[in-house]
Amino acid sequence: MxxxxxxxxxxxxxxxxxxxxxxxxxxxxxxxxxxxxxxxxxxxxxxxxxxxxxxxxxxxxxxxxxxxxxxxxxxxxxxxxxxxxxxxxxxxxxxxxxxxxxxxxxxxxxxxxxxxxxxxxxxxxxxxxxxxxxxxxxxxxxxxxxxxxxxxxxxxxxxxxxxxxxxxxxxxxxxxxxxxxxxxxxxxxxxxxxxxxxxxxxxxxxxxxxxxxxxxxxxxxxHLRRNRVRAEVSGPLPDLTDLAGVHDVEVDGRVVSASVDPVGLPLLLKALDAAGVVSLTSAPPTLEELFLDAYRSTGG
Amino acid sequence: MRGVTDRLRGTGLLLRFALRRDRVLVPVWVLLLTATVVASAAATGPLYATAGERVAAAEALNASPAIVALYGPILDTTSLGELSMTKMTVLYAVFVAFMSVVVVRRHTRVEEETGRAELVGATAVGADAPVAAALLEAALASLLVGTLAAVGNIACGLPAMGSVLFGASWAGIGHVGAGIAVLSAQLSSSARTVGFIASAVVGVLYVLRAIGDTSASWLSWLTPFGWGTQLSAWSEPRAWLLVGYPVLALVLTAAGLALRRRRDLGAGVLPDRPGPARGAPRLGDALALVWRQQRTGLAGWTVGIGAIGIAMGSIVPGIGDLLDTDRTRPIIEAMGGVGGLQDSLVFALASVVAVVITCFGIGAVTRAAGDEHDGRTETVLATATSRAAVLVAVASAALLGSTWLLLVSGAATAVGRGDGVGAVGAALVQAPAVWVVLAVALLLLSVRSRWAVAGWAVLAACVTLGQVGAGLELPDWVLGLSPFHHVPKYPAEAFAWTPELLMTALTALVLGVAWTRYRSRDIG
Structure with a gap:
C-alpha cells in the first residue's frame, strides 16, 4: 500500500x-x-x-x-x-x-x-x-x-x-x-x-x-536567485565574462550589467572595485525575467 | 457660479456612463410599465362598450374598499380614462417611484459602499457630479415613462388632455421617488439600509393614501400617491396639483444635497455603531449566519407587515355600513351579502400582501447571490461548512421568513378586524404560491448565482399576469403560469387541498432540482 x-x-x-x-x-x-x-x-x-x-x-x-x-x-x-x-x-x-x-x-x-x-x-x-x-x-x-x-x-x-x-x-x-x-x-x-x-x-x-x-x-x-547587477565604473572595464557565476554580461559605455549567482557575487564585486566603481545597484529578478530564463532553459 | 460648474464638472460623462450601465434595467422597467398602460387602455374600452356599463363597473370598484384601498377611488364614474387607468393611477405609480429609487441608490450609495465612488471622485470630476448624474438619469427615465404612458393612452383612443395629465402625474411621482432616494442615501453608510429606508418611505406614503381613501380623506391630500387620484386627470382636472410633484421633489433633493455636503464620502448621517468584540456562541454555522444577516430586515418587515395588516383589517368590519346605499346594495347582495363582501375583501388584501411578502424571500435569495459574488460564500465553504448547509440556510431564510410574515399579516389583519381565524387562514393559503416563486428563485441561484436576480422578473411576471391577464382575456393556461392564480379564494370560497398540495409538491420538486445543480456547480 x-x-x-x-x-x-x-x-x-x-x-x-x-x-x-x-x-x-x-x-x-x-x-x-x-x-x-x-x-x-x-x-x-x-x-x-x-x-x-x-x-x-x-x-x-x-x-x-x-x-x-x-x-x-x-x-x-x-x-x-x-x-x-x-x-x-x-x-x-x-x-x-x-x-x-x-x-x-x-x-x-x-x-x-x-x-x-x-x-x-x-x-x-x-x-x-x-x-x-x-x-x-x-x-x-x-x-x-x-x-x-x-x-x-x-x-x-x-x-x-x-x-x-x-x-x-x-x-x-x-x-x-x-x-x-x-x-x-x-x-x-x-x-x-x-x-x-x-x-x-x-x-x-x-x-x-x-x-x-x-x-x-x-x-x-x-538561477532564480541570480541578481541583476548594474554598475558604473570610472576606470577601464575588466572582462567579466570569464568570472564563475556571472552571466549575461552587457556593456554600454562605462555602465556594465550582469546576472550573478550568489557564489559569483564576491568575485564580481572584487572586479568592479578594481575598476573603480562609482555606482552600484543590485535587484532580484522579476518573475517575468525568471520565466524568460525558464523558457530559454526548456527551449519553450 | 464658477463653484457650481466646478462641482458639476463631468456630469455629462457620468450620465452617459450611468445610462450605459442601466441600458437593460431602465428600458425594461419603462417598457413594462408602458405595456401595462397600453394593455389596460386597449382592453377596458371594448370591455365596457356603453356608458351604463362603465358606470356600473366603476361603482362596483368603488364599492369594494379593498380595491379603493389598493387603487384609490374612481372620482368620475362616467370617465372611460379613469376606469382604464384605475390600477395605474396609484398602485403602478409606486413602481414608477421605485424605478427612481433603484436608479438613484444604485449610482450614489451603492457606489460609495463599494468604493467605486472614491475611484471616480479622485478623477477630475466635480464633487456633485455623481449625484447630479444619478438624479438626471432618474428624471429622464421618469419623463420617458410619463411621455410613453401619455402617448400610449392617446394611441388607444383615450382623451388627449387626460392622457397628458396622467402621464405628467407619473413623471411627477418618478421625480418624487428620486428625491426620496437621494435624501435616504445620505442617512446610512449601508446601501441596504438606504434601500430599506427609501422603500419604507414609499410604503408609508402609499398606506397613508390607502387609509385616506377609505376613511380619513384629508390624508390622501398629504401624500403624492393621493395626488394621482385627486388630480382628476380625466374630467374637471385640478392641473395645479401637478405643481406639487416638482416642489416636493425639489425640497427632498435640496435636503439630501445639503446633508450630502455636510458628510464625508462613504459616511452616513446616522452613525455606524460599534459591534461586539466577540461573536455570540450561537453564531457558529451557515444557518445562524443567514438568520443573523436577516434579523434586522425581518424585524422591520414584521413591524411593517403587522402595521399594514392592522390598518387593512380595521377597514373590514366597517364596509357593510360604509357601502349600504341603494345603489351598492345589489352588488353587495351579488357578492354574498355583507359577510361575503368582507370575506372577499380579506382574500383580496391577503393576495396583495402575499406578493409584497414574496419580495422579502427574493431579497434573501439575491442577497445570497451577492455573498457568492463578493467571495463570502467561498470563505464559508472553505471551512467545515457543507454546500448543503449553505443552500438550506438560504432556503430557510426565504421560505420560513416569508411564511412567518404571512402569519404576521394574517394575525394582524385578524386583530385589526377584531375577530377570527379567517384572516390568518386567508394569509396562510397564499403560502404554497409564495413558496413556488421562491423555489424558482432558489433554482436560478443554484444554476448560476448571477441568475438569482431574475427572481424579481419571475415575480413581476406573475403579478403582471394576475393584474392584466384577466383584462386581456388571456387563455386560462397562460394565467395559470402564475402560482397565485391557483390559490383558493379562501375565505370567500371554500378551501381546496388539491392546488395547495400540488404547489407544495412542486416547491419540493424544484428545490430538489436546485440542490442537484448547486452541489455540482462551481462556486464564485
Missing part, C-alpha cells in the same frame, strides 16, 4: 471557463510539513488552482488530492484540517470584525475562547468592534489572517495573504508564518513576488498560463 506523504498532489489539472483554459495540465505537489511557494504572475491560475483544491471549482481533467482525499467529494473532511486566507477578503458588512473571526473559527468546529485569537488581535493591532463595511482592505485581510492563525491546523492555504498589509503588519505575518512552520504546519503560499516567499519557502512551484513552469527547492532553482 502506498503511503500518502504529500499533503497536496495535483497532476495534469485542467480547468476550463467556457473556452478559456484557465488551467492547462498543471502539476503541483506539496509534502507534509513544508512551506511551498506558489508563484506566478497575475492571471496565471494560482487562485483557480486553490479553488479547485478547496472543492469550490470542479476540475475538468487531471487528478487532485488533498490529504489523499478528493476535494470535490470530501470537501468538508478536508476543510476541517485546513485554514484558508483568500487574496481579496470580503466580510459581512453588518457583522463586527470580532464576530466574523469567531464565526469562521466556529465554522471550523473550533471554540474561539480556546484559541490564540486575542493574542493575534493585539499583534495585528486590529480593532474587532468595527462593522465589516468600515474595514479597509488591509483590515479585512487581518480578519482572515487572525482566524487562520488562531488555532493549530494541518494545512494553511494562503492566497497572496499580505496584499493590503503595511510593512509592519507584513512583518507580523512573517513571524506568525515562521511559528507555524516551526510547529510543522504544511503551508501553500501563493504570491506573484518571489522575494516574498523566498524567506520561508522550502520549495517553490512557478506557474504561468495555467501550466507549471518550474518546481523544486530554492537551491535547485539557483
Amino acid at each position: 502506498e503511503v500518502v506523504s504529500n499533503a497536496i498532489e495535483v497532476h495534469d489539472l485542467v480547468k476550463l471557463f467556457g473556452r478559456a483554459r484557465a488551467l492547462d495540465g498543471l502539476e503541483l505537489s506539496v509534502s507534509a510539513g513544508e512551506v511551498h511557494g506558489f508563484l506566478g504572475p497575475n492571471g496565471a491560475g494560482k487562485s483557480t488552482t486553490i479553488r479547485v483544491l478547496l472543492g469550490l471549482l470542479r476540475a475538468d481533467g487531471g487528478t487532485t488530492t488533498v490529504f489523499g482525499l478528493d476535494p470535490w467529494r470530501d470537501a468538508t473532511a478536508i476543510h476541517r484540517r485546513l485554514a484558508y486566507v483568500p487574496g481579496d477578503v470580503s466580510v459581512w458588512p453588518n457583522l463586527s470584525g470580532g464576530e466574523t473571526i469567531d464565526l469562521l473559527l466556529r465554522m471550523r468546529d473550533l471554540d474561539p475562547r480556546a484559541t490564540r485569537r486575542d493574542e493575534l488581535l493585539q499583534r495585528f493591532e486590529f480593532d474587532p468592534t468595527k462593522k465589516g463595511r468600515a474595514y479597509s482592505k488591509g483590515n479585512r485581510q487581518k480578519v482572515a489572517l487572525v482566524a487562520a492563525f488562531a488555532a493549530p491546523t494541518d494545512l494553511l492555504v494562503l492566497d497572496e495573504p499580505t496584499s493590503g498589509l503595511d510593512p509592519l503588519m507584513e512583518q507580523v505575518f512573517n513571524e506568525c508564518l515562521a511559528e507555524r512552520k516551526a510547529e510543522g504546519t504544511t503551508v501553500l503560499l501563493s504570491s506573484h513576488i518571489l522575494s516574498e516567499v523566498e524567506r520561508l519557502a522550502d520549495r517553490v512551484t512557478i506557474i504561468r498560463r495555467g501550466r507549471t513552469v518550474e518546481s523544486g527547492t530554492l537551491t535547485e532553482l539557483r
Whole structure:
C-alpha cells in the first residue's frame, strides 16, 4: 500500500471557463510539513488552482488530492484540517470584525475562547468592534489572517495573504508564518513576488498560463536567485565574462550589467572595485525575467 | 457660479456612463410599465362598450374598499380614462417611484459602499457630479415613462388632455421617488439600509393614501400617491396639483444635497455603531449566519407587515355600513351579502400582501447571490461548512421568513378586524404560491448565482399576469403560469387541498432540482 506523504498532489489539472483554459495540465505537489511557494504572475491560475483544491471549482481533467482525499467529494473532511486566507477578503458588512473571526473559527468546529485569537488581535493591532463595511482592505485581510492563525491546523492555504498589509503588519505575518512552520504546519503560499516567499519557502512551484513552469527547492532553482547587477565604473572595464557565476554580461559605455549567482557575487564585486566603481545597484529578478530564463532553459 | 460648474464638472460623462450601465434595467422597467398602460387602455374600452356599463363597473370598484384601498377611488364614474387607468393611477405609480429609487441608490450609495465612488471622485470630476448624474438619469427615465404612458393612452383612443395629465402625474411621482432616494442615501453608510429606508418611505406614503381613501380623506391630500387620484386627470382636472410633484421633489433633493455636503464620502448621517468584540456562541454555522444577516430586515418587515395588516383589517368590519346605499346594495347582495363582501375583501388584501411578502424571500435569495459574488460564500465553504448547509440556510431564510410574515399579516389583519381565524387562514393559503416563486428563485441561484436576480422578473411576471391577464382575456393556461392564480379564494370560497398540495409538491420538486445543480456547480 502506498503511503500518502504529500499533503497536496495535483497532476495534469485542467480547468476550463467556457473556452478559456484557465488551467492547462498543471502539476503541483506539496509534502507534509513544508512551506511551498506558489508563484506566478497575475492571471496565471494560482487562485483557480486553490479553488479547485478547496472543492469550490470542479476540475475538468487531471487528478487532485488533498490529504489523499478528493476535494470535490470530501470537501468538508478536508476543510476541517485546513485554514484558508483568500487574496481579496470580503466580510459581512453588518457583522463586527470580532464576530466574523469567531464565526469562521466556529465554522471550523473550533471554540474561539480556546484559541490564540486575542493574542493575534493585539499583534495585528486590529480593532474587532468595527462593522465589516468600515474595514479597509488591509483590515479585512487581518480578519482572515487572525482566524487562520488562531488555532493549530494541518494545512494553511494562503492566497497572496499580505496584499493590503503595511510593512509592519507584513512583518507580523512573517513571524506568525515562521511559528507555524516551526510547529510543522504544511503551508501553500501563493504570491506573484518571489522575494516574498523566498524567506520561508522550502520549495517553490512557478506557474504561468495555467501550466507549471518550474518546481523544486530554492537551491535547485539557483538561477532564480541570480541578481541583476548594474554598475558604473570610472576606470577601464575588466572582462567579466570569464568570472564563475556571472552571466549575461552587457556593456554600454562605462555602465556594465550582469546576472550573478550568489557564489559569483564576491568575485564580481572584487572586479568592479578594481575598476573603480562609482555606482552600484543590485535587484532580484522579476518573475517575468525568471520565466524568460525558464523558457530559454526548456527551449519553450 | 464658477463653484457650481466646478462641482458639476463631468456630469455629462457620468450620465452617459450611468445610462450605459442601466441600458437593460431602465428600458425594461419603462417598457413594462408602458405595456401595462397600453394593455389596460386597449382592453377596458371594448370591455365596457356603453356608458351604463362603465358606470356600473366603476361603482362596483368603488364599492369594494379593498380595491379603493389598493387603487384609490374612481372620482368620475362616467370617465372611460379613469376606469382604464384605475390600477395605474396609484398602485403602478409606486413602481414608477421605485424605478427612481433603484436608479438613484444604485449610482450614489451603492457606489460609495463599494468604493467605486472614491475611484471616480479622485478623477477630475466635480464633487456633485455623481449625484447630479444619478438624479438626471432618474428624471429622464421618469419623463420617458410619463411621455410613453401619455402617448400610449392617446394611441388607444383615450382623451388627449387626460392622457397628458396622467402621464405628467407619473413623471411627477418618478421625480418624487428620486428625491426620496437621494435624501435616504445620505442617512446610512449601508446601501441596504438606504434601500430599506427609501422603500419604507414609499410604503408609508402609499398606506397613508390607502387609509385616506377609505376613511380619513384629508390624508390622501398629504401624500403624492393621493395626488394621482385627486388630480382628476380625466374630467374637471385640478392641473395645479401637478405643481406639487416638482416642489416636493425639489425640497427632498435640496435636503439630501445639503446633508450630502455636510458628510464625508462613504459616511452616513446616522452613525455606524460599534459591534461586539466577540461573536455570540450561537453564531457558529451557515444557518445562524443567514438568520443573523436577516434579523434586522425581518424585524422591520414584521413591524411593517403587522402595521399594514392592522390598518387593512380595521377597514373590514366597517364596509357593510360604509357601502349600504341603494345603489351598492345589489352588488353587495351579488357578492354574498355583507359577510361575503368582507370575506372577499380579506382574500383580496391577503393576495396583495402575499406578493409584497414574496419580495422579502427574493431579497434573501439575491442577497445570497451577492455573498457568492463578493467571495463570502467561498470563505464559508472553505471551512467545515457543507454546500448543503449553505443552500438550506438560504432556503430557510426565504421560505420560513416569508411564511412567518404571512402569519404576521394574517394575525394582524385578524386583530385589526377584531375577530377570527379567517384572516390568518386567508394569509396562510397564499403560502404554497409564495413558496413556488421562491423555489424558482432558489433554482436560478443554484444554476448560476448571477441568475438569482431574475427572481424579481419571475415575480413581476406573475403579478403582471394576475393584474392584466384577466383584462386581456388571456387563455386560462397562460394565467395559470402564475402560482397565485391557483390559490383558493379562501375565505370567500371554500378551501381546496388539491392546488395547495400540488404547489407544495412542486416547491419540493424544484428545490430538489436546485440542490442537484448547486452541489455540482462551481462556486464564485
